[in-house]
Amino acid sequence: MSDEPILLTPGPLTTHPDTRRAMLRDWGSRDPAFIALTAELRQRLLAVANGAGRHVAVPLQGSGTFIVEAAIATLVGPGQKLLVLVNGAYGERMVGIAQRMGREVVALRWPEDRAVEPARLAEALRADPAITHVALVHCETTTGILNPLAEIAAVVAAAGRHLLLDAMSSFGALEIDLTAVPVAAVLASSNKCLEGVPGIGFALVAREALAAAAGNSPSTSLDLHAQWRGFEKDGQWRFTPPVQVVAALVEALRRLEAAGGPKARRARYQENFDTLWAGMRRLGFELYLDEAVQAPIIATFRMPAHRKLAFRPFYEALAARGFLIYPGKLTQGESFRIGCIGAIGRGDFERLLVAVAEVLEPA
CATH class of the missing domain: 3.40.640.10 (Type I PLP-dependent aspartate aminotransferase-like (Major domain))
Incomplete structure (x- = not known):
């Protein structure tokens, strides 16, 4: 990396x-x-x-x-x-x-x-x-x-x-x-x-x-x-x-x-999102939106209610592992956002999911 x-x-x-x-x-x-x-x-x-x-x-x-x-x-x-x-x-x-x-x-x-x-x-x-x-x-x-x-x-x-x-x-x-x-x-x-x-x-x-x-x-x-x-x-x-x-x-x-224009770019971003969502779901996170209205651009996740997890220490732990995420902007409920765009691909999200799992172990 x-x-x-x-x-x-x-x-x-x-x-x-x-x-x-x-x-x-x-x-x-x-x-x-x-x-x-x-x-x-x-x-x-x-x-x-x-x-x-x-x-x-x-x-x-x-x-x-x-x-x-x-x-x-x-x-x-x-x-x-x-x-x-x-x-x-x-x-x-x-x-x-x-x-x-x-x-x-x-x-x-x-x-x-x-x-x-x-x-x-x-x-x-x-x-x-x-x-x-x-x-x-x-x-x-x-x-x-x-x-x-x-x-x-x-x-x-x-x-x-x-x-x-x-x-x-x-x-x-x-x-x-x-x-x-x-x-x-x-x-x-x-x-x-x-x-x-x-x-x-x-x-x-x-x-x-x-x-x-x-x-x-x-x-x-x-x-x-x-x-x-x-x-x-x-x-x-x-x-x-x-x-x-x-x-x-x-x-x-x-x-x-x-690279093939917007169609090809969307396909890469969709693969990024699909990889992210499948892994986060396995780790117990809930996607804020219904998938029918979710764009493959940025995903909002609710903080898991059953874990003692707050955004700031979660952010800092991921940052220490080389991943910078965004705080949520919801008017109600604590959340965070993960972007699926940029010059990144599936492998980057697979590594992110390993990092999230490591952060969750003691939580």
Whole structure:
């Protein structure tokens, strides 16, 4: 095993050595070579979701939350109304962002272990014609629940509204086909299923929707329309880009394509999850979600009630053995999360299960 810990987290995550090596070069941000690298980045991001043509790729410095805030501020204009579909912490975060941006926002909520229901959304849209945009978290990293994108997108489109999709924990592994599913904007980041390093958020936005959003954003640096116009003008970022992060993400996208694209990546993540869940079940752990709504991205486990086991010592014992897990984000009950994504495979999870068994022996 490497001396470096295995990150069993939903991002940052374990990256491939080739991705890390791509960061060893210094780039001039206004140099033609870096402008060409940015163009490749934008093209490859669109290709992951079959977005070329109707959509444009707009990368932005910062984390996934930065791009969500930029999208809400830019695409939901003053006088428009956003409905957020909430069944976890990241849906709640979008509600808070919209409020801080001064946008009118309402929420439709479900328990953390229940997927968003299209029929209930359709009813809400019929009842409130003032709603112009709907926001959905595709895979809620709070629990790992997978929400029904195609069905939700169809309801939103039929009602003549615009869908904003937080695809942070799905983009690059779970299928998003913009030729088949009507989405106004897909929002994601470099450091999750694409297996890049943190530092870039990006939006794939319908060209017409973005063109109509000029002047909406109250922010200078988070204005997606202005960022897009800058790229279209001269291929350059408006403000200093994280050049090494761009290089790493382009390398990660090349690796994704070479490995077979999102379908192959999902298959690897599914094998990781299946190995993890089978082993944890044998060790007496309970999966929080029903398997029917569980995405192979991150798994939430309840702390076993019959064992004297608390998260902090459990975390520290696994960390000492080279595995970093995540605390739970459930509003009720103690839990922990184990990510199945990153440049890791079945063998890493088999070793993790040996480590968990060792930690449990004296418990």
